[in-house]
Amino acid sequence: MKRILFTLSISLFFILGKGQDVPSYYVSTDGKGGAVLKSALHDIITSHEKIYYGNLWAMYESTDFIEGTKNSAGHYRVFDYYSNNIHYFNGDGTTVSGMDREHAVPQSWWGNDNNLDVRSDLFHVMPSDSKSNSAKSNYPPGVVKGTTSFSNPRMKTGKDSTGKMVFEPTDDYKGDFARMYFYIATCYPDIWQTGTNYAMQSEAYPTLKPWIVDMLLQWHRQDPVSEWEMKRQERVARFQHNRNPFIDYPEFAEHIWGNKKTSPFSLSSATLQSLNTDTYQYGSVFYSTFLGDRAGFTTKNVKGSYTVWKNDATYGWKATAYISGSNKAAESWLISPAIELPTEYAVVAFDHALNKGTADGVSLHISTDKTNWTELKVPTWPAGSNWTFLFSGDIDLQDFLGQTVYFGFRYVSTTSNAPTWEVKNFTVFGGGKRTVPTGIEEVKIEKQKVNNDGDVYDMMGRRVISLSPGNIYIKNGKKIIYK
Numbered sequence: 001m002k003r004i005l006f007t008l009s010i011s012l013f014f015i016l017g018k019g020q021d022v023p024s025y026y027v028s029t030d031g032k033g034g035a036v037l038k039s040a041l042h043d044i045i046t047s048h049e050k051i052y053y054g055n056l057w058a059m060y061e062s063t064d065f066i067e068g069t070k071n072s073a074g075h076y077r078v079f080d081y082y083s084n085n086i087h088y089f090n091g092d093g094t095t096v097s098g099m100d101r102e103h104a105v106p107q108s109w110w111g112n113d114n115n116l117d118v119r120s121d122l123f124h125v126m127p128s129d130s131k132s133n134s135a136k137s138n139y140p141p142g143v144v145k146g147t148t149s150f151s152n153p154r155m156k157t158g159k160d161s162t163g164k165m166v167f168e169p170t171d172d173y174k175g176d177f178a179r180m181y182f183y184i185a186t187c188y189p190d191i192w193q194t195g196t197n198y199a200m201q202s203e204a205y206p207t208l209k210p211w212i213v214d215m216l217l218q219w220h221r222q223d224p225v226s227e228w229e230m231k232r233q234e235r236v237a238r239f240q241h242n243r244n245p246f247i248d249y250p251e252f253a254e255h256i257w258g259n260k261k262t263s264p265f266s267l268s269s270a271t272l273q274s275l276n277t278d279t280y281q282y283g284s285v286f287y288s289t290f291l292g293d294r295a296g297f298t299t300k301n302v303k304g305s306y307t308v309w310k311n312d313a314t315y316g317w318k319a320t321a322y323i324s325g326s327n328k329a330a331e332s333w334l335i336s337p338a339i340e341l342p343t344e345y346a347v348v349a350f351d352h353a354l355n356k357g358t359a360d361g362v363s364l365h366i367s368t369d370k371t372n373w374t375e376l377k378v379p380t381w382p383a384g385s386n387w388t389f390l391f392s393g394d395i396d397l398q399d400f401l402g403q404t405v406y407f408g409f410r411y412v413s414t415t416s417n418a419p420t421w422e423v424k425n426f427t428v429f430g431g432g433k434r435t436v437p438t439g440i441e442e443v444k445i446e447k448q449k450v451n452n453d454g455d456v457y458d459m460m461g462r463r464v465i466s467l468s469p470g471n472i473y474i475k476n477g478k479k480i481i482y483k
Contacts, residue, residue, distance in 0.1 A: 082129055344431055
């Protein structure tokens, strides 16, 4: 089918979080209110990447660190909603001693079903001091009126005015927890068990029980969205590929549960909460799943004439020199297009699997000219004995901030070691002052044939099969409006 694609020639930074890109994510909510609005948001956010529960600590090193707090070992301090005790990450994705993975909305409320996505949803599962986690138990949020049973500078537990045991965060984080609850109630409306003190019930609307709605709305209003929430949102979006609508547009809560639930939500009139401005950017600089998508990467053989790197719709970029039943000696590179790094903070990360050999000959490099290459230290490597994908961990790009760079995946094999290396979900992420224009420089109309070849993505970086007129997509590294 022929369609007209309006190509917007702009600097395509931050597909997952750039302020002017976010509204298109919520375009289907415009003009809706109450239960209909909640249903529209559910349809948007429920389709997301499921995080493996065992990988949460590796994720936390990318989502819950406090910038500017590295210790002598080069590891960041952990941000903790539940305690001001000081803990540092280990730098290798392992559990931090004295900390747990705490669910803002308790697991018992959905029957402790480990198969549900909510169990590892990063928008409410966060690092917590172990003692605080134990004290919080499965209590609902509330205001402690009676004797305090546990207290520290960031939370306390005790009975509320009805005699029910509750967990009360400090005033600075009450809005944060309200927005977590709004998100969970919207994303997972039908998983809840029956319990007197459980704040959720299985139903499309309102999901939140009446006795907790007014309090959460009060917390939401009195403690507005913070810079920390916005930063953590962009970090989480890297992995889950969805967002918390109540951080982006706090008005959603009012139009679903609050004093505007009978009024339609207007996307054009709403105020987007974003770190991204004309002079500052924070989010994903470059992202590709690599699944059937070359993403502008090219291959270069240095030794041997074999086709080592191939792009695969299931496994991403795949390298092997096991050819025609035997190991071959080869050297081949997979090289990225030019990527401009932010000025203050930048990391690169990916998922990879390795099998049928060791990692002795595989590595990641960076260059400013594609001639002189510097090897980057990859924190986590697969064992080389199975097809399980592992998160590489964030690789610090401190020495290259503000520069235009290229990344090179190097594969070197011998007749005794020719493993298969698979790479997907490649991300460059960071923040800093903008060094390029952010507005539309040129608009031109191109007639292109759009087919289901896997090269069109939505603004969250997800491959799109069926396009909807009027929406914005990514094709060949450019924004398009599908008409």
